[in-house]
Amino acid sequence: MARDRDRDRKEARQDGLEERVVKIRRCAAVVKGGRRFSFNALVVVGDKNGRVACGYGKANEVPPAVEKAAKDAQETMKRQLRISLKGETIPHRVVGRFGASRVILVPAGPGTGVKAGPGVRDVLECVGVHNILTKTHGSTNSINLVKATIQGLLQLRTREEVAALRGVAL
Numbered sequence: 001m002a003r004d005r006d007r008d009r010k011e012a013r014q015d016g017l018e019e020r021v022v023k024i025r026r027c028a029a030v031v032k033g034g035r036r037f038s039f040n041a042l043v044v045v046g047d048k049n050g051r052v053a054c055g056y057g058k059a060n061e062v063p064p065a066v067e068k069a070a071k072d073a074q075e076t077m078k079r080q081l082r083i084s085l086k087g088e089t090i091p092h093r094v095v096g097r098f099g100a101s102r103v104i105l106v107p108a109g110p111g112t113g114v115k116a117g118p119g120v121r122d123v124l125e126c127v128g129v130h131n132i133l134t135k136t137h138g139s140t141n142s143i144n145l146v147k148a149t150i151q152g153l154l155q156l157r158t159r160e161e162v163a164a165l166r167g168v169a170l
Contacts, residue, residue: 017077019070020044020122023142024052024062042119042143043069045077046126050085052122052153053077054146084158088130091159096152100139103148108133119145127153 023042025116028035039062046052053076057068084091088105096103103120108131116134119142124132136145163170 011032017045017047017074019124020126021066021069022119022146024065024124039065041065041069042146043073044122044126044146045070045073046123046128048080048126048128050128051077051080052083052123052127053080054150056143062069081154083127084156084161085128085151086158088128089132090129090153090156090158094152094155096150096155098143098148098151099141101141101144101148102137103145103152104135104137105149105152106133106135107131110147117145118142119150122146123149123153 021041021043025040027038027040029038038058038060041057041062042068043055043057044052045055049126053073055069055071055073055076057065057070057072059065059068086107088110089105090105093104096105108115110131112131112133114121114129114132116124116132117136117140120134120136123146124134157165159170
């Protein structure tokens with residue numbers, strides 16, 4: 001199946017970042033001589049240590065679209081904060097929202113694995129989470145799911161961060 005083929009497409013890069021192609025979509029424009037096709041690519045890039053970003057690229061062929069998306073993700077990652085992880089899972093339950101999509105992220109015990117759908121799984125594996133439960137509600141558009149997952153991960157706080165914000169000693 002095409003989905004399985006695309007899921008296995010992950011590339012380790014020389015700068016230590018992992019790049020995953022989440023979705024490739026074909027777009028057709030009807031012109032005088034027939035149809036002209038172009039391609040959109042959604043790519044997630046992460047360092048497996050708390051940093052992740054997504055990128056979107058468009059081109060007339062697939063490889064340039066993927067390259068543009070990866071470059072876009074790298075640029076976005078430079079501006080993004082590091083995500084607070086607790087070992088191989090997340091510190092607490094959180095809901096990420098983007099557009100009509102909602103992603104619920106729930107911490108899980110060791111040995112659980114990543115229980116998630118395609119777009120959400122790619123983000124969580126690139127950020128370095130190994131044990132987590134997820135549920136998606138609303139739109140299943142892969143772009144919105146990826147952005148909702150990243151939004152949810154950015155809401156995470158450790159006990160120390162919360163204590164410092166409240167001015168309380170642990």
